[in-house]
Amino acid sequence: MTVEALLIWLIVGAVAGWLAGQIVKGHGFGLAGNIVVGIVGAFLAGWLLPGLGLGLSGIVGSIIYAALGAIILLLLIGLIKRA
Template sequence: MGIIDILVFLLVGAIAGFLAGQFFKGSGFGLMWNIIIGIIGSVVGGLVFGILGFATTSLLGSIISATIGAILLLIIIQKIKT
């Protein structure tokens, strides 16, 4: 995994966190935390999609799976937080 791959991974995670934060508007996590959650959520999304047998081969597919993972992670965090 090269430096470009790592930068793309972080960028996809940041986009996913931003999109998930827009989905949960008003949840109180803030932009920076949503980006961090998006980066972690991209790993979660990759694992979930892998378990379900779906492969993401494009940048758009990676953003979609990362966003879904970030949304799942935000749901879990909100349940724990309350």
């Protein structure tokens, strides 16, 4: 993995995690937390969303995809915490 690819992963993860935090909880989780939530969300979206026929390309598509996965992740975590 090149340095550029790693930086793109970190930026996409940070933006997606921040967006998901704004939508689900109303605040972010700090830079490191946003990156983790965004990257895990991207993996979750990559696993779930292709089965629904959703496919996006480009950097904006990657951010949207990761944000959708991060929102799903945060909603699942919220459900688990309530139980």
